[in-house]
Amino acid sequence: MTLLSQYKEQYINQSIQFVVIDLDGKVLESDQTFITLKQGGFIYDVHPFFISYSSILDSTEDSMTYNCVHLGERDMELITDVRIIKKDNHLLLVIYDLTEHYVSYQRIAQARNESIINSELVVLKNMELEERERFKNAFIQNFSHELRNPLTSIISITNLLEKTNLDNEQHQMVDFLKESNTNLRLLLDDILSISMIASGRLQLRNKVFNLLKLLELIAFTYTSKTKGTSITFLMDHDKKIPEFIEGDRLRLFQVLTNLLDNAIKFTEKGTIALKVVLNQKRANKVSLRFEVNDTGIGIPSEKMNSVFESFTQLNEEGKKEGAGLGLSIVKGLVELMGSEIKAESKSGKGSSFYFDVTLTYAMNLASKPIGNTASKKVDITKLKGDRKYKVLLVEDDERTQMVLFKTLMDTNLFFIDLVNDGAMVFETVINNNYDIILMDVDLPNVSGDQITKLIRDFPFKNIKNIPIIGVTANVFEDNIDNYLKIGMNAVVPKPFDFNELLKAIVKLLK
Amino acid sequence: MQKSKKIVILGHFGVGKTSLIQRFVKDSFSDKYKVTIGVHITKKIVEVNENDSVSLIIWDLEGTDEVQMIRQAYLLGTHGVVFVFDVSRPSTFQNLNSDLKIVAEKTPDVPLIIVGNKIDLVIQDELQSLLKDNNIEANYLTSAKTGDAVNEMFTHLATLLNDLT
Numbered sequence: 001m002t003l004l005s006q007y008k009e010q011y012i013n014q015s016i017q018f019v020v021i022d023l024d025g026k027v028l029e030s031d032q033t034f035i036t037l038k039q040g041g042f043i044y045d046v047h048p049f050f051i052s053y054s055s056i057l058d059s060t061e062d063s064m065t066y067n068c069v070h071l072g073e074r075d076m077e078l079i080t081d082v083r084i085i086k087k088d089n090h091l092l093l094v095i096y097d098l099t100e101h102y103v104s105y106q107r108i109a110q111a112r113n114e115s116i117i118n119s120e121l122v123v124l125k126n127m128e129l130e131e132r133e134r135f136k137n138a139f140i141q142n143f144s145h146e147l148r149n150p151l152t153s154i155i156s157i158t159n160l161l162e163k164t165n166l167d168n169e170q171h172q173m174v175d176f177l178k179e180s181n182t183n184l185r186l187l188l189d190d191i192l193s194i195s196m197i198a199s200g201r202l203q204l205r206n207k208v209f210n211l212l213k214l215l216e217l218i219a220f221t222y223t224s225k226t227k228g229t230s231i232t233f234l235m236d237h238d239k240k241i242p243e244f245i246e247g248d249r250l251r252l253f254q255v256l257t258n259l260l261d262n263a264i265k266f267t268e269k270g271t272i273a274l275k276v277v278l279n280q281k282r283a284n285k286v287s288l289r290f291e292v293n294d295t296g297i298g299i300p301s302e303k304m305n306s307v308f309e310s311f312t313q314l315n316e317e318g319k320k321e322g323a324g325l326g327l328s329i330v331k332g333l334v335e336l337m338g339s340e341i342k343a344e345s346k347s348g349k350g351s352s353f354y355f356d357v358t359l360t361y362a363m364n365l366a367s368k369p370i371g372n373t374a375s376k377k378v379d380i381t382k383l384k385g386d387r388k389y390k391v392l393l394v395e396d397d398e399r400t401q402m403v404l405f406k407t408l409m410d411t412n413l414f415f416i417d418l419v420n421d422g423a424m425v426f427e428t429v430i431n432n433n434y435d436i437i438l439m440d441v442d443l444p445n446v447s448g449d450q451i452t453k454l455i456r457d458f459p460f461k462n463i464k465n466i467p468i469i470g471v472t473a474n475v476f477e478d479n480i481d482n483y484l485k486i487g488m489n490a491v492v493p494k495p496f497d498f499n500e501l502l503k504a505i506v507k508l509l510k
Numbered sequence: 511m512q513k514s515k516k517i518v519i520l521g522h523f524g525v526g527k528t529s530l531i532q533r534f535v536k537d538s539f540s541d542k543y544k545v546t547i548g549v550h551i552t553k554k555i556v557e558v559n560e561n562d563s564v565s566l567i568i569w570d571l572e573g574t575d576e577v578q579m580i581r582q583a584y585l586l587g588t589h590g591v592v593f594v595f596d597v598s599r600p601s602t603f604q605n606l607n608s609d610l611k612i613v614a615e616k617t618p619d620v621p622l623i624i625v626g627n628k629i630d631l632v633i634q635d636e637l638q639s640l641l642k643d644n645n646i647e648a649n650y651l652t653s654a655k656t657g658d659a660v661n662e663m664f665t666h667l668a669t670l671l672n673d674l675t
Contacts, residue, residue, distance in 0.1 A: 047551070048551050048552065048553040048567045049549075049551045051514055051516070051567055052516075052586070052587065054587070055516075055586045055587030056586075058587065059586065059587075064583055064586065065583060066549070066581075066583050066584070067548060067581060067583070068547055068548020068549065068572070069548060069549055069551070070548060070549065070550045070551070079547075079548065102547060102548065105547055106545060106547045109545045109547055109572075110544070110545040113523045113524055113543075113545050113573075114543065114545075116523075117523075117524045117543075117599070120599060120601055121599075124599070124600075
């Protein structure tokens with residue numbers, strides 16, 4: 001035997017078996033390379049695969065190849081290709097042992113299929129979670145809307161109740177009722193915000209606003225809030241931060257007040273501080289860091305990740321009021337602003353929450369002294385004549401009434417009438433000659449925008465053309481545009497700057 | 511030689527073809543997924559009535575997401591087809607009706623049984639609307655894991671094939 005034949009014998013012949021069977025499947029000859037077949041026995045008794053031989057007898061084909069056929073038994077793996085060839089009055093079976101090749105192919109197929117199935121399951125799981133989340137948010141949104149109606153009734157009735165003859169004890173109870181109403185309304189607002197953020201329905205309304213004024217307002221609010229407590233409020237902002245920036249004033253306000261309210265909630269004594277740092281200014285972009293620090297109970301490191309989750313409150317035993325939505329809203333809003341809220345804390349020492357946000361900085365406005373005129377004293381000498389002006393103040397909130405009444409009287413320029421019910425306004429306007437009307441929008445019975453429409457539709461010019469300034473907390477751009485469209489001459493948002501209001505009055509009376 | 515009938519089990523990979531056979535032939539089940547390559551052939555004698563039985567030669571074919579790619583040799587001489595999909599994985603039944611059409615062309619004139627497997631993984635009510643939404647008419651809804659409807663399905667097919675001869 002030549003060397004080549006020896007190798008062939010060793011490497012090829014050992015993995016190929018030849019079998020000859022008759023047309024009934026009886027084994028005529030076999031070289032017994034790896035399957036032992038009894039001469040004269042039926043081949044299909046060895047393995048059910050071999051019944052296939054009969055299929056080829058019915059076929060027009062002369063030969064047929066079956067790939068990757070498992071002929072092994074129990075633990076012995078034997079994976080083969082089998083070729084069945086028609087001969088004159090018998091069949092030739094050529095069996096190739098390709099176990100090694102197919103085993104490695106199986107491993108590849110295993111990895112491939114597993115990975116496809118797993119990624120499919122991940123996608124399905126995500127879809128299911130998203131669906132659940134969508135359902136949850138839709139439910140919360142509907143539910144909080146539904147709750148708003150009865151709550152509005154409760155608030156109205158409480159207000160009516162307050163005006164009846166009450167003794168001291170009853171007064172206290174009504175005050176408590178009012179406070180609970182306010183808390184419930186704020187809670188509903190929070191729940192609505194969080195579900196709107198989660199469902200992607202909340203969008204930022206960016207426009208140019210005065211950042212310094214916003215900070216002043218916050219400083220004023222929190223200095224008042226902490227007065228008489230063991231907490232001192234501190235405000236520190238970089239002198240170089242731009243006065244006017246483009247952003248969502250309302251949402252920035254919400255983020256900062258939520259952080260500060262959270263700080264107050266978890267600080268018994270010491271300081272809470274709001275810090276605004278200018279990171280950098282480039283072209284018309286400015287990067288600012290807003291930071292709220294407190295000396296409160298702090299957050300244990302293991303709880304650090306969960307503080308931004310909805311409905312989470314750290315200290316569950318000494319649970320503070322609220323649903324734990326404040327920080328979750330902060331997180332969502334800061335993300336909408338393209339940033340990320342971060343927290344650092346030492347248990348028992350206090351916490352620090354901060355985020356960096358890049359905003360467009362309004363250069364053309366910053367260079368103009370617009371922002372300052374508002375806070376400067378308004379030149380009231382511009383008002384012509386030497387008479388006093390008649391002002392109708394339409395406002396149902398007692399505190400606002402008081403503030404407006406007092407400050408307008410202090411100018412010594414105005415006579416002031418006050419109406420606190422929407423239904424009374426029109427009659428009062430017709431029976432008096434007012435120079436200007438300061439109109440709240442959310443009023444009992446008839447709303448301020450409806451009254452404005454009625455006045456503007458009145459046939460006589462002296463009534464029809466009375467200047468009206470909307471003074472309202474409905475500060476969304478859409479609302480303001482709408483108020484101007486229906487005929488208000490100006491809109492001053494609440495909480496208002498008195499000089500700004502006076503400026504608007506002077507401008508319209510001139 | 512006993513009367514024998516060849517059936518092939520088809521469907522996408524991972525739908526539980528091997529597990530159904532395992533449950534039917536050995537009455538056992540394993541959660542571990544082992545990919546079948548090529549073809550495994552097993553035999554089971556099925557009693558179709560008191561006096562009659564059929565030797566069912568079950569061809570467990572490698573799963574594929576392309577029905578067109580099934581090797582023609584495997585289908586040669588088959589007497590019946592079982593097409594299995596996984597009720598918990600939409601990709602295995604999204605194109606079911608067009609898959610079935612191809613199968614019917616490849617195996618003309620033989621009974622075809624449509625089986626939705628892994629019903630233990632889905633909620634019954636959802637399953638019904640899922641089938642309706644996808645316009646699927648399954649002959650059997652099975653679970654190889656719990657054994658639900660597995661024997662019934664194979665026995666029904668064996669009886670059907672026996673009656674045809």
